Amino acid sequence: MAAISFARGAPAPECLDQALIADCARAALERDGTTILSYGTGGGYEPLREVLAEQHGVAANRVFVTTGGLQGFVFYAAVQLALRPGRVLVEGPTYDRPLKILARDGVEVVPIAMDDEGLDLDALEAELERGGDISFLYTIPTFQNPSGRTLGTERRRRLVEMAAQYDLPILEDDPYGRVRYDGDPVPSLHELEGGQRVTFTSSFSKTVAPGLRIGYFVVPDGLVAAYDDRAVSTYISPSLLPQATVFELIDREAFVPNLDRVRGLLKARKDAMLVALAAEMPAGTSWSSPEGGYFLWLDFADDVDAAALLTRATDAGVTFVRGSDFFPNASAGRSSARLAFSYETPERITEGVALLASLL
Ligand SMILES: Cc1ncc(COP(=O)(O)O)c(C=O)c1O
Structure with a gap:
C-alpha cells in the first residue's frame, strides 16, 4: 500500500x-x-492571452502565458533582479521552490514574519x-502555500499603500485564490494597486490540471519587452496545444463548472482533515x-523535531513536508509541518492524521 501523502501539493486524481x-x-x-x-x-496562445487580459482589465500584450507558473517566476526574478538588484523579501514561511531558485542564483532572501492574517x-x-x-517582495496572499493563510482586505490596502510609499515592486502569486470553499472573495493586490507595481501571476495547475503546465503573468508595461525577450530566448514560444485546450474550456463555459466540481472534491478533503486533527492531535x-x-x-509542541518525526512517519506510512523547508536556510519551522489535503481521499486523510497523531 502506498504511503498516505500529505506532502503532495497536487490535485486528487478525481479532480x-x-x-x-x-x-x-x-x-x-x-x-x-x-x-x-x-x-x-x-x-x-493569443486567444487565451486576450481572455485573461479581459479578466484582469489590461492589454493583451501584458499577459504572458508560461510553461507553468514556476517558469514565469524564473523569468520574473531574472528580469526584476537585473532591473533592480537587491534582496528579495518573502513571507516566512513561503513556497519552497522559489527559495531554491533564488538560493541557486545567490540572491539574498529575507523572510518577513506572518500571523494568522498573513504577512x-x-x-x-x-x-x-x-x-x-x-x-x-514575493507574496502569496490568498490561501498561501504552505500555511493556507489569507491576507485580510485592510492589510491588502495598507500593503498597496506601502508599495507606493517605498516604491516596492510586488510579485503577487495567486494559484489558489479561485479554489475557495468558504467565506467571501478578497480583492487582489493587483486590482487594488492598478498593476504598475504589482505583477500578478496565477496558474491552471490547481483549477484544471498541473500536467497542462499553464501559468500566466500580468506584468506592468515596463516589464513587457524584457519578459518577451526571456520567453523567446528560453523556448521561442510555450507549448500551444495545452493553452488552446484551456482556451476552449473557458470559451465553451466549462471552466467554472469544472472548478465547482474540483472545489467540491477538495472541500470534502479539507473538512476531513480538520475533523481528524481536532479528534486526534494531542494538546499543544x-x-x-x-x-x-x-x-x-x-505547529507541533516546541519539543517536537519535525525532521525526526518525518522519518518515523515515513516508516509508518504517512508523509508531510517539514516546516523548515519553507524558510530560507531552514532558519525556522523546526517544529512545524505543511499538510496538503488536496491529494488523498477523505478516508485516507482520516487514517493518515490518526497515524501521525499516534507517533507524537
Ligand atoms: C504558490 C505557488 N506558486 C506557483 C506554483 C506553480 O505552479 P505551476 O508551476 O504548476 O503552475 C505553485 C505550485 O505548487 C504554488 O504553490
Whole structure:
C-alpha cells in the first residue's frame, strides 16, 4: 500500500477530468490546428492571452502565458533582479521552490514574519526602513502555500499603500485564490494597486490540471519587452496545444463548472482533515484553518523535531513536508509541518492524521 501523502501539493486524481480535457484538445485542434501546431509568440496562445487580459482589465500584450507558473517566476526574478538588484523579501514561511531558485542564483532572501492574517506589515515596514537595495517582495496572499493563510482586505490596502510609499515592486502569486470553499472573495493586490507595481501571476495547475503546465503573468508595461525577450530566448514560444485546450474550456463555459466540481472534491478533503486533527492531535498542537487552497500549517509542541518525526512517519506510512523547508536556510519551522489535503481521499486523510497523531 502506498504511503498516505500529505506532502503532495497536487490535485486528487478525481479532480482531473480526462474526457473533458480530451474533448477540448480535439476541438481546439480542429478549430485552429495550423496555428497551434506551429511556433507562436513568446507570450503564448493569443486567444487565451486576450481572455485573461479581459479578466484582469489590461492589454493583451501584458499577459504572458508560461510553461507553468514556476517558469514565469524564473523569468520574473531574472528580469526584476537585473532591473533592480537587491534582496528579495518573502513571507516566512513561503513556497519552497522559489527559495531554491533564488538560493541557486545567490540572491539574498529575507523572510518577513506572518500571523494568522498573513504577512505582518509592521515587520515588513521595519525591513523597508532598514534601507539598502530591495529588488521585490514575493507574496502569496490568498490561501498561501504552505500555511493556507489569507491576507485580510485592510492589510491588502495598507500593503498597496506601502508599495507606493517605498516604491516596492510586488510579485503577487495567486494559484489558489479561485479554489475557495468558504467565506467571501478578497480583492487582489493587483486590482487594488492598478498593476504598475504589482505583477500578478496565477496558474491552471490547481483549477484544471498541473500536467497542462499553464501559468500566466500580468506584468506592468515596463516589464513587457524584457519578459518577451526571456520567453523567446528560453523556448521561442510555450507549448500551444495545452493553452488552446484551456482556451476552449473557458470559451465553451466549462471552466467554472469544472472548478465547482474540483472545489467540491477538495472541500470534502479539507473538512476531513480538520475533523481528524481536532479528534486526534494531542494538546499543544495547533493548525491553520484555511477557507480555500490545498494546504494547512501545523505547529507541533516546541519539543517536537519535525525532521525526526518525518522519518518515523515515513516508516509508518504517512508523509508531510517539514516546516523548515519553507524558510530560507531552514532558519525556522523546526517544529512545524505543511499538510496538503488536496491529494488523498477523505478516508485516507482520516487514517493518515490518526497515524501521525499516534507517533507524537
Ligand atoms: C504558490 C505557488 N506558486 C506557483 C506554483 C506553480 O505552479 P505551476 O508551476 O504548476 O503552475 C505553485 C505550485 O505548487 C504554488 O504553490
